Amino acid sequence: MKRRSPYPYWFVLPAAVVFVTLFLLPTVASFWFSLTRWDLFDAEFIGWDNYRQFFREPFLVQGLVNTLIYAFVTSGAKTVLGLLLAVLLTGGIWMQGFLRSVVFFPVLVSTIGVGITFAALMHPTKGVINLGLGLVGLHGPAWLSDPALALYSVALIDIWKGVGLATLIYIAGLAAISSEYYEASRIDGATRWQQFWRVTVPLVRPATVTVVTLSLISGLRSFDVIWATTRGGPGFSSDVLASVIYKQYQAGFYGLATAGNVILFLLITIIILPLTWWFNKREIDL
């Protein structure tokens, strides 16, 4: 007689029921509903019309472009600044533990609260940032109300809030590098600069993979900071896919909103899967 496993599959059941009903099912259904005109009760099949509209309306296309800009700017900055901060904060400097906490704390704070605070700090005439720049004789820009700048200003807030997580991951990555590598390279006469490029950067790779992947995914999906500061404005200058989806949903265009969701899903898949594959492939080469 076959003994029953002490690890029964029904242990997976509660989690599976919740995940399948509230995550997988809506995701699968979104492909169908994106091809319909839909009011939550009746769905009328209209083929690719929602997608055609998405790529024809200039402001929707701009939302798509902005999403890419936003994700790559925030992810790039978090990766570079995170590594530099982590190197600085593992060098045994004075008040190191306190500084780590200070850099990390914004990660845990409400995004809406941060957004409102920075909207006040970035006020074009009364804001602390521009008053401070004025003190040193610089004329600060209209951070959030200049259409050419708004998206980058929001990205700046996002970087401020998120760089602590990248730093934390890099600190953990740096701690895993054996000090022997640094000693050996110093005996060989390597400078600090060479050590950074030849030892730190290659050996901290697993952390880099995590930071890049995490920050790209969250950047592509970003909604809170934008909604708390500009709500996609002025005009549509700082709209991203997530805010476009919300606006179409509010306006009652459920089919179009769902098409936006599918596009976001495809965009993330197209960017993240090859990236992960490439990262893993390089790992084997090493």
Added chain:
Amino acid sequence: MSLRRNMARQRNIGIVALIFASVIFILPFVYIFLMAVKTKQEAALFLFSWPQQWQFWQNLVDVVKTRNYMLLLAYFNSTVITVGAVAMLVIFGAMVGYVLQRRPSGWNRVIYGCILIGLMVPPAVVPTIWVLQGLGLFKSIYGMILIQVAYGLAFSVLLYRSFISTIPRDLDEAAIIDGATPWQVFFRVILPLLKPVTVTLIVVQSIAIFNDFTNPLYYLPGKENVTVQLTLFNFQSQFQSQFNLLFMNILLVTIPPLLVFIFFNRQIVAGMTAGAVKG
């Protein structure tokens, strides 16, 4: 000689870093506090200045009383959602992580696939509302709890799976020989041993769920269902001319994560860096 010079150098770098970090990372929080204790007129100036007149207590009372004590209701709702969802994430996540780690089979590929999807794919919001409506869970706290469970499961399972791999199988086998049922092995033997990772999970997920804005915005509309982050968002338009109250509200939502951070610093770091080294 050289050692002392090196120490002095580390100290100097530290001082410079401290000044920069203070300006960039601490001043915004000081600003929140200063704005929160000012009078209406003074707060409207947006200045980074010492309040001429302290109004801490009155602003606090005013914010709490706004819209018929909406903030208290919001704290209640957010607490119920957070506690409910985190409790389920702990039990369900640990159960899946346990079977996933202990019983290799073809199903594991399916589970890993689901974890990858759960971590990466953005939720399809309108179809989710459609499902919730079909189940009678739209605009309900229970629906919101289940949504947070569905969205947090992938992270929870991953965290538990890697921790369970450090618990020797001998323990399970000893309990089985003693006649324990699978249920007893898990709840009496394994789950208590998972305490360190459970604390980490509770802290990290609580902060994430408490701070969540987007999901309640979509799935939990309605005045009686308001959550803490949504009050902040609602007050943003209501307090256009009362920035002191708006910032008092920001101060109030910043204090819980600050307290958690002070007491659970180590667990937060462990949760946030899980997988960073192994990749």
